[in-house]
Amino acid sequence: MSTENSNLSNFDSSTVPSGDSLTIGLVVSKWNEKITESLFNGAYTTLTEFGVKANNIKRIDVPGSFELVFGSKKMIQAKVDVVIAIGCVIKGETEHFDYICQSVSKGIIDLNINFDTPVVFCVLTDNNIQQSVDRSGGKHGNKGVEAAITALKLANLN
Ligand code: DLZ
DSSP: OOOTTOOTTOOOGGGSOOOTTOOEEEEEEOTTHHHHHHHHHHHHHHHHHTTOOGGGEEEEEESSGGGHHHHHHHHHHTTOSEEEEEEEEEOOSSTHHHHHHHHHHHHHHHHHHHSSSOEEEEEEEESSHHHHHHTEEETTEEHHHHHHHHHHHHHHHO
């Protein structure tokens, strides 16, 4: 699973479906806001590049990554075609990191099982801020770009 030597944002654009008829929900955690805004910008720009209309991109902000599941559920209820949950959890001195990462990943799996609207996991789970910088527009690309491509492909399945 190591991404140390790769740029995650390299993709073949000919394999990406158009988003011109889609409505996309972006749920953004305010914790580690500088990083999550970069992820949001990467996702937003990519969606518009592939035809999603600005009016059809909805955004909800939540306080932290733990709340991404609730925010994503609200987006599903608002009848978007696909949701991208954006967060950044950085390891601290306690086990809080593990609880948040497990909760948000399990919660997003549950949404994907129980609803017919896909929810994409765009949550960085890093050991330090540098790793997050590298993956939100730095040397390892922008996970928000990758999430947008995934969202377009999943919406196309529906
Ligand atoms: C409390 C907390 C901590 C310590 N660290 C992070 C983090 O690195 N990334 C993140 O998105 N959120 C963090 N939070 C906040 C929790 O996600 C949540 O918002 C609070 O526990 C309130 O439910």
